[in-house]
Amino acid sequence: MNSSFLSKLTPKEPKFFPLLKQMSEVAIKASELMNEFAGNYSHSTAAEYWKKIKEQEKTGDRLSTMIFDELNTTFITPFDREDINALANRLDDVTDRINSCAKRIVIYNPKSLPECAQELTKLIYESAICINKAVDELDTLKKTTKNIIQYCSKLHDIENKADDVYENFIISLFERETDGIELMKVKEIMYELEKATDTAEYVGKIIKTIIVKYA
Numbered sequence: 001m002n003s004s005f006l007s008k009l010t011p012k013e014p015k016f017f018p019l020l021k022q023m024s025e026v027a028i029k030a031s032e033l034m035n036e037f038a039g040n041y042s043h044s045t046a047a048e049y050w051k052k053i054k055e056q057e058k059t060g061d062r063l064s065t066m067i068f069d070e071l072n073t074t075f076i077t078p079f080d081r082e083d084i085n086a087l088a089n090r091l092d093d094v095t096d097r098i099n100s101c102a103k104r105i106v107i108y109n110p111k112s113l114p115e116c117a118q119e120l121t122k123l124i125y126e127s128a129i130c131i132n133k134a135v136d137e138l139d140t141l142k143k144t145t146k147n148i149i150q151y152c153s154k155l156h157d158i159e160n161k162a163d164d165v166y167e168n169f170i171i172s173l174f175e176r177e178t179d180g181i182e183l184m185k186v187k188e189i190m191y192e193l194e195k196a197t198d199t200a201e202y203v204g205k206i207i208k209t210i211i212v213k214y215a
Contacts, residue, residue, distance in 0.1 A: 015074075019066055020067070021132070023064065024131050026060045026063065027060070027091060027128040027132070028125070029056050031125040034049075034101060034124060037049040037050075037053070041113045063092075064091070064092040078139070080213070090202055093203075094200050094203060098124065101189070110186050113186070116169050116190075119165050120162055120166070124193065127155055130152075130204075131155070131204070133147070134151035155201045155203070158197055159198055166190055
């Protein structure tokens, strides 16, 4: 009896799907906090927002470690171990990047955040929602891929929007900002926010790889 036939008969451990879903929910919580942080920026509350986001980042790390441990003790997995591990790592990267955004704001302590900062935080939140919906349907991958593919495509579209917001901001920044130190602070913060959408899009690429291999 060949191994592929045997794997079809052997029940696959379903515990990975809830863990991955929890990781995507952590990213949503972190992105919600980041969006609220950008919309209500003040020096007095910045450290508290970072603390809350850091708590989500630690939760994501714990879940990622749990998935890694489960991969080392589970005989049959729903997808290749490498794919599950890659997806978990990229989900963790999204929350890590959001935490990095909050950390930079606290460390650089800018006088204010540009209005378009919240445009980016809203796009980060939209990305987290798309990831959550895509991950939620991974356990039905064999039945249909239509919705998952749409979510992955939307992640790409969101990343393109974020690129446009960032590029337009940079053009405007160098035209109007006369304080060189403040310019550097805000530029770095906006760069990190834009990179968060890049990280989210990469999750979509991992999911598309899984679709190609298993759908």
